[in-house]
Amino acid sequence: MSAHKKKVADLEDNQITVDPGSIWAKVWMVGIGLAILGFAIGFAGPSPFKEDDAIQAKLWTGYLNGFMFALSLGLGGLVFVIIQHLVRANWSVAVRRIAEHAMFTLPFVALGGIPLLLGPGHHVFEWMHTEHVLHDPMIKAKLAYLNHGSFKARFGLYLAIWSGLSIAFWNWSRKQDDAKSTEEAAEYAYKQRFLAPIGLIAFALSMTFGAFDFMMSLDPHWFSTMYGVYIFAGVALAIHSLLVVVIHFLQRGGMLKDVVTAEHFHDLGKFMFGFTVFWTYIGFSQYFLIWYANIPEETHWFMYRAHGQWLNLSYLVIFGRFVIPFFLLLRRGWKRNSNYLVWMAFWIIFMEFIDIFWLVQPPFAHHAASRAEEAGAMELAHHFHSYINVTAADVGFFVAFVGVFLTVFGYSLKSMKLVPIQDPRLEESLNHENF
Amino acid sequence: MATKAIKERDPLDPVRGRKLLVEGGPSFHEVTEQVCVPVEDPPLAWWLAFIPSLALLGVFGLAVTWLLWFGVGIWGLNNPVDWGWAIVNFVFWVGIGHAGTLISAILFLFRQQWRTAVNRSAEAMTIFAVICALQFPTLHTGRPWAIYWSLPIPNQMGMWPNFRSPLLWDVFAVATYFTVSLLFWYVGLIPDLATMRDRATTKIRRLAYGIFALGWRGSTRHWQHYEKAYLLLAGLATPLVLSVHTIVSFDFAVSQLPGWHTTIFPPYFVAGAIFSGFAMVLTLLIPIRKWYGLEHIITIKHLENMAKIILLTGSLVGYAYGMEFFIAWYSGNPYESFAFVNRAFGPYAWAYWIMISCNVISPQLVWFKKVRRSPVALFILSIFVNIGMWFERFVITVTSLHRDFLPSSWDYYQPTIWDLAMLVGSFGLFFTLFCLFLRYLPMIAIAEVKTVMPEADPHHGDDH
Numbered sequence: 001m002s003a004h005k006k007k008v009a010d011l012e013d014n015q016i017t018v019d020p021g022s023i024w025a026k027v028w029m030v031g032i033g034l035a036i037l038g039f040a041i042g043f044a045g046p047s048p049f050k051e052d053d054a055i056q057a058k059l060w061t062g063y064l065n066g067f068m069f070a071l072s073l074g075l076g077g078l079v080f081v082i083i084q085h086l087v088r089a090n091w092s093v094a095v096r097r098i099a100e101h102a103m104f105t106l107p108f109v110a111l112g113g114i115p116l117l118l119g120p121g122h123h124v125f126e127w128m129h130t131e132h133v134l135h136d137p138m139i140k141a142k143l144a145y146l147n148h149g150s151f152k153a154r155f156g157l158y159l160a161i162w163s164g165l166s167i168a169f170w171n172w173s174r175k176q177d178d179a180k181s182t183e184e185a186a187e188y189a190y191k192q193r194f195l196a197p198i199g200l201i202a203f204a205l206s207m208t209f210g211a212f213d214f215m216m217s218l219d220p221h222w223f224s225t226m227y228g229v230y231i232f233a234g235v236a237l238a239i240h241s242l243l244v245v246v247i248h249f250l251q252r253g254g255m256l257k258d259v260v261t262a263e264h265f266h267d268l269g270k271f272m273f274g275f276t277v278f279w280t281y282i283g284f285s286q287y288f289l290i291w292y293a294n295i296p297e298e299t300h301w302f303m304y305r306a307h308g309q310w311l312n313l314s315y316l317v318i319f320g321r322f323v324i325p326f327f328l329l330l331r332r333g334w335k336r337n338s339n340y341l342v343w344m345a346f347w348i349i350f351m352e353f354i355d356i357f358w359l360v361q362p363p364f365a366h367h368a369a370s371r372a373e374e375a376g377a378m379e380l381a382h383h384f385h386s387y388i389n390v391t392a393a394d395v396g397f398f399v400a401f402v403g404v405f406l407t408v409f410g411y412s413l414k415s416m417k418l419v420p421i422q423d424p425r426l427e428e429s430l431n432h433e434n435f
Numbered sequence: 436m437a438t439k440a441i442k443e444r445d446p447l448d449p450v451r452g453r454k455l456l457v458e459g460g461p462s463f464h465e466v467t468e469q470v471c472v473p474v475e476d477p478p479l480a481w482w483l484a485f486i487p488s489l490a491l492l493g494v495f496g497l498a499v500t501w502l503l504w505f506g507v508g509i510w511g512l513n514n515p516v517d518w519g520w521a522i523v524n525f526v527f528w529v530g531i532g533h534a535g536t537l538i539s540a541i542l543f544l545f546r547q548q549w550r551t552a553v554n555r556s557a558e559a560m561t562i563f564a565v566i567c568a569l570q571f572p573t574l575h576t577g578r579p580w581a582i583y584w585s586l587p588i589p590n591q592m593g594m595w596p597n598f599r600s601p602l603l604w605d606v607f608a609v610a611t612y613f614t615v616s617l618l619f620w621y622v623g624l625i626p627d628l629a630t631m632r633d634r635a636t637t638k639i640r641r642l643a644y645g646i647f648a649l650g651w652r653g654s655t656r657h658w659q660h661y662e663k664a665y666l667l668l669a670g671l672a673t674p675l676v677l678s679v680h681t682i683v684s685f686d687f688a689v690s691q692l693p694g695w696h697t698t699i700f701p702p703y704f705v706a707g708a709i710f711s712g713f714a715m716v717l718t719l720l721i722p723i724r725k726w727y728g729l730e731h732i733i734t735i736k737h738l739e740n741m742a743k744i745i746l747l748t749g750s751l752v753g754y755a756y757g758m759e760f761f762i763a764w765y766s767g768n769p770y771e772s773f774a775f776v777n778r779a780f781g782p783y784a785w786a787y788w789i790m791i792s793c794n795v796i797s798p799q800l801v802w803f804k805k806v807r808r809s810p811v812a813l814f815i816l817s818i819f820v821n822i823g824m825w826f827e828r829f830v831i832t833v834t835s836l837h838r839d840f841l842p843s844s845w846d847y848y849q850p851t852i853w854d855l856a857m858l859v860g861s862f863g864l865f866f867t868l869f870c871l872f873l874r875y876l877p878m879i880a881i882a883e884v885k886t887v888m889p890e891a892d893p894h895h896g897d898d899h
Contacts, residue, residue, distance in 0.1 A: 005894075088448075141767030186450045197802075204754060223766045225699035225758040281677060285701040292689040293696050297768070424451040 006258070006430040008421065015259050016418045022253045027410030031403045038400025042066075045392025053123075054368055059393040060116070060123040061364040066397030067112045068214060068360060069353045070405045072231075074109050076239025077102030078162065079203055079232075081169050085196035091267050093429035094260050097173070097419050098246050099239060104170045105408040107163035112401065113214070117152050126367060127220040138297075139220045146217055154213060161206045165199045170412070176422050185422035207232060215356075218363040222301040226286045233279035237321075238352040240271045241345035248342040256418055262336040263432050269335025272348060276329065280322040304366045305358070308386025317358050320351045353398065361388070447736050447808070456549055456887050458731040463885050466732070470879045471634055473727045477874055480726035485870040491863025498856035499574060507577045509853040515839045516848035521575035523828040524858055526683055527711070528568035528865075529609065530704075530824060532616070533676055534712025535561025539619055540672035543665075549740055551883040552733045555627075556723070557716050558620040559876070563868040564715070565613045567861045572605070574857075601685040608682040612675050619668045625651050625661065626882040677701075680708040687831065693774035694835030697762065703755035707824060710748035710794070713741050714820035719869065721814045723878070732879055735808050742807040745820065749798030752827075756795065770840070778834045782847055786830050793823020 018024050042062060047055040080099040084092045115121070122128040126139075127146040133139045139146065169192055176188035208228030216227050224230075244265065250256050290298045305314050325348055334340050369384035419426060447454055457466065473481075502509060512519045535557040542550040573579045585606045587596055596603045629651035632644035651657060684704035687695040717738065724733040763775040778787045797819045800806045807813065838845045872878070889895055 138767040142765050145765060189450050190444075201750070208754075208758070221767075223762050225697045225755070225762045226702075227698075228758070229699065229702055277674070281681075282702065285681065286698045289685075289688050289696070289698050289700070293691045295691055295696070297766075428452075 006427070008427050008430065011259065011419075011421070014254065015257055016421060017255075018414045018418065019253060019255060020414075022255075024250060024253060024255070024410070025414050027413060028407050029410070031406030031408070031410050034403030035400050035407060036403070038066075038396050038398070038403050040396070042393050042396030042400055045396050047391055047393065048389060053371065056120070056123040057364055057368060058389065058391055060120050061361060062391065062393035062395075062397045063112075063120075064116065064124055064214065065353075065357055065360045065394060066399075066401035067109070067116075068356045069398065070105070070109045070112070070401035072235045072238050072352060072356065073102055073242055073349075073405060074104075074106035074166070075162070075203075075207055076235045076242065077104070078106055078166055078169075079200075079207075079235065080239045080243075082165070082196050082199045082203060085169075085192045086200060088193070088425075090425040090428035091264065091432045093423050093425045094256075094419055094432075095243050095247060095264055095268065096423075097416065098243050098413075100170055100173055100420075101409050101412040101416075102239060102242060103166045104412045105405050106166045107159070108408045109401065109404055110159050110162055112404065113155055113159075116214070117148075117155055124364065125217060125220075127217060142220065146220060151213060154209060158206045158210050161202045165195070165202065168195060169199075173420055174416055176420060177417055179422050182422075182424070186424055188422075189424050204228075204232075207235070215359050218360060219301055219366070221297065224286055224290075224298070224301075226282060230279075230282050230286060233275060233282050234352050234355050237272065237275045237279060237348050240268050240275065241348040241352075244268050244272070244338065244341050244345035245349065248338040248345075250418065251338070259419055259430060261432075262338075263434055264429075265338045265341055266332070266336045266434050267432075269329060269341050269344075272325065272341075272344065273329040273335070276322065276325045276348075280326070283317075283321070304369075304385070305362050309388040310362055310365070310386075313354075313358055313388060317351075317355055320347070320354060325351075357394075361394075365389075447739065454736055455889065456552065456734070456736070457884060458734055461731070463888070463890065466884060466888075467630060467881055469729065469732070470877045470881050470884075471631065474631070474873075474875065474877055475634070475636075478726055480722075481870065481873060484866070485874075488863055488866035488870050491860060492867045493860075493863070494856050495860025495863050498853055498860050499570075501853060502574060502857070503579070507575060509851060511848060511850040511854055513846050513848060515844050515846060516833055516836045518832055518836060519848060520829075520850055520854040520858060521571045522686075523825065523832050524861060525568050525571040526828045527825045528564045528571070528861065529683055530680060530708035530711045530828075531715045532561040532564040532568070532612070532712060533680060533705070533708035534716050535559070535564075536612075536616060536619075536672050536676045537709050537712070538716075539623070540669040541676060543669045544673060547740075548887040549737050551880055551887050552737055553716060553720060553741070554883070555620075555623065555876075555880040556720060556872075556878045557712075558616065558623070559872045559878075560715060560719060560869065561616050561712075562613070562620060563865050563872070564712075565609065565616065566868065567865050569609065569613075570861060570864070571857075572602075601682060601689055604682045605686060608679045612679045615668070615672050615675055619672050621647075622661070622664055622668060623880055623883070624876065625649060626653065627877045627880060629653065630881060631877065676709075677705050680704040687835075692835050693763075693768070693771045694778065694831065697759055699755050699758055703752065706748045706751035706755065707794075707827060710745060710752055710798075711820060711824035713745050713748070714817040714824070717741055717745075717813050717817035718821060721810045721817070723873070725810075727873075727878070729879065732884060735810070738810060738813055739807045742801045742813055742816075745816070746798050746801040746807075749794055749820070753795035756791070773838075774835060777838055778830060781834065781838070783830065783834045783837070786826050787834070790823050790826040790830050793819045794827060797823070 023030075042059070047058060049055045049058060077099045081096060081103050083089075084096055084099075116124070127133055127142075128148065133143065144150075172188045172191050176185050179185035179188065208231075211228050211231040215231070216222065216224070247256060247260050247265075251260065287302065290302060304310065325344060328344055329335060334344075365384045365388075369381045372378075372381035372384060423429075444450075461469070510519060510521070535554075538550050538557045539554045539561075542554075573582045576582060584594060585596055585603065587598075596606075625648060628644050628648040632641055632648050635641035635644055681701040681704065684700040688697060688700035690696055720733055721738070724730050760775050760779075763771045766772075778784075797816055800812070800816060805812075806816070833848050837848050885891055
């Protein structure tokens with residue numbers, strides 16, 4: 001568009017560093033505040049239930065919900081960074097740093113999984129009740145996988161993979177900023193490039209099995225080979241949207257001006273649109289194949305999402321994840337205008353939380369209903385079948401994990417430049433144009 | 436490590452900027468010449484490829500004649516394996532087609548400029564592969580003259596296709612795919628057809644190319660419309676890359692049969708299709724670029740990029756195999772686990788392990804730069820992948836059927852010579868069509884390749 005090519009050397013300091021007077025320099029403090037507040041509400045907030053079992057189960061379901069949501073943002077950051085290095089992308093260099101901050105939250109947020117490995121885990125994971133499992137031949141058959149010891153071992157592996165990759169990419173990118181020569185900067189580019197393909201494989205496997213462990217196993221009878229791909233689709237949607245939100249507000253604060261342009265927003269918007277369709281494709285295929293074959297072992301998972309308010313929630317997932325973003329991201333102009341795009345981005349991130357809610361909360365209600373039925377409390381069972389209970393725990397842990405995320409994200413944000421200033425492809429990215 | 440100068444470290448994959456796609460700095464005119472001359476005056480190699488292809492097409496003709504005379508009883512089908520090589524070959528050929536659409540549509544949307552050197556021939560391959568694929572469902576009906584019954588045409592018999600059957604969706608999906616691919620290919624051809632028309636030395640050639648060039652004169656307005664149409668077609672063709680093989684996977688996955696019914700089938704089939712398609716592109720282009728002297732347009736870098744896509748999709752297919760196996764066990768369903776153990780260790784274990792070694796293990800060689808930059812190695816690899824992907828469909832179809840829920844009906848399926856003749860013959864059809872394409876149409880999108888040459892950049896020769 002402009003006749004003159006933008007040069008990296010011409011970038012002004014206020015374009016590429018966090019303004020110390022702006023709220024962005026204090027995001028980490030906001031994060032700490034939210035985390036403290038959130039955990040306090042989550043653990044100490046009131047619960048509508050009387051039975052201790054139900055209180056605890058609901059509390060830890062809310063915990064898992066918030067944890068999975070924050071984790072998905074970090075995983076998104078990691079896979080975004082990996083893919084950009086893997087395919088040698090140049091368009092994305094100007095926005096990649098923000099994804100690196102999100103990626104850096106991963107080792108810290110992932111620690112949130114530890115309580116679920118220990119005592120409280122049995123409130124949400126039915127398979128942790130060994131004596132009960134032994135009477136259930138279908139769960140007994142998976143005992144070699146679904147047991148405390150191997151769950152812990154696998155979690156250790158995920159933690160190692162996620163932390164190892166995130167810290168390696170983050171560190172190299174940070175060191176590249178301080179490189180003394182273009183040779184040295186190129187060296188760091190090569191290192192990241194080298195790790196990317198290996199990282200992608202490690203990411204794919206750890207994310208898939210992590211999703212099996214923390215979410216699919218909530219209903220230990222149910223299984224789907226597509227599950228990992230479904231989770232990936234949500235993760236990819238979330239990160240592209242997160243980049244739009246953060247960059248839009250950084251620009252409102254006067255940063256990244258002329259660095260990230262309508263061209264980059266356009267591309268991010270295209271990916272939001274593309275992954276919206278991809279999510280729909282995966283979600284539909286999973287549902288459709290199970291619906292068509294109509295095998296009870298598989299359909300029951302959808303059945304208890306098709307009652308009362310849970311059905312409304314299912315509709316929200318369909319409309320909120322597909323219909324609305326599909327039509328509102330179609331037009332070219334809407335993707336290029338960040339004032340508009342940011343609303344879609346917010347919506348998609350919100351729907352990522354709702355999707356995880358839809359995955360995580362119904363098994364709680366399903367189990368609570370069966371327990372109530374066993375105890376003869378038919379009215380309570382009906383309540384769980386038909387009504388969604390949003391409790392203080394759900395809200396609290398959502399706030400808490402967003403807080404943990406923001407703490408690390410904000411710390412990383414203020415400690416580095418806003419773009420990888422010595423990346424060999426930055427100049428191409430600054431001058432990026434869609435045809 | 437750091438001592439080695441960065442610039443020299445990997446000229447094919449520089450850390451800054453991009454390698455030039457067309458090597459040797461030819462002018463626009465030279466590119467036109469290099470692509471058009473072999474069409475106007477085919478090299479000897481063309482005849483060496485065409486004659487055996489035609490002979491194989493004869494085998495196909497013979498097999499089809501025999502089939503129509505005697506019926507599908509000449510095939511090796513039995514009970515319980517009543518779906519044999521016809522469906523295997525159908526899925527194999529439809530899959531091959533996918534690389535063409537991925538290159539022409541998806542890589543276009545992803546701004547992958549290297550696609551310009553390979554898209555024309557890959558799209559041609561798509562169309563011919565779909566033609567080959569369509570032979571099998573048509574012929575396996577036993578009465579191919581009644582194939583139009585599969586279309587919802589009002590008729591006096593009161594017959595109506597079953598809209599709940601994925602086999603019918605196949606008819607719609609493949610027909611749409613074929614139509615859009617053909618249109619996309621043709622739209623891309625128009626400027627080059629005009630070039631061929633303008634170069635024609637005989638009246639007949641000028642007339643023939645002229646009719647199909649639709650009066651293209653290369654004015655700015657023409658180009659503007661052309662580019663818009665191309666972008667729209669790319670957008671429309673993109674979902675088709677996914678939908679066709681998704682529907683094909685539904686043929687299996689909507690059933691309740693262990694080994695067929697699994698939710699990952701749609702994306703797994705799509706990845707496999709792209710995998711096999713790219714292998715076929717390599718199989719075709721590696722010899723052709725040499726025979727036609729086009730090694731500076733379809734460069735090592737192009738081959739390397741395609742090899743990387745093969746590695747990616749091959750690994751995705753490996754991921755799907757792994758998931759299927761894991762979930763078969765995790766499901767706790769004994770029939771499900773039996774189907775998979777039987778695949779790997781039952782009577783068809785040989786087929787299963789051919790599939791695994793060709794599809795999952797052999798592409799891992801692409802991790803080595805030496806392999807992915809060697810045309811010979813890639814050619815051999817592409818043959819392995821073609822074999823492996825045919826066997827994948829064989830394994831899915833036959834192993835899931837041959838041992839059904841009633842052990843007394845278990846049987847071992849063996850193809851007959853006529854099954855083999857149909858498969859081999861379909862390659863004859865494919866290669867014959869491809870040779871005819873090489874004979875009459877420019878195999879490289881001349882106009883598109885020129886747009887990725889440095890002279891086409893508006894900043895060319897400009898130091899701002």
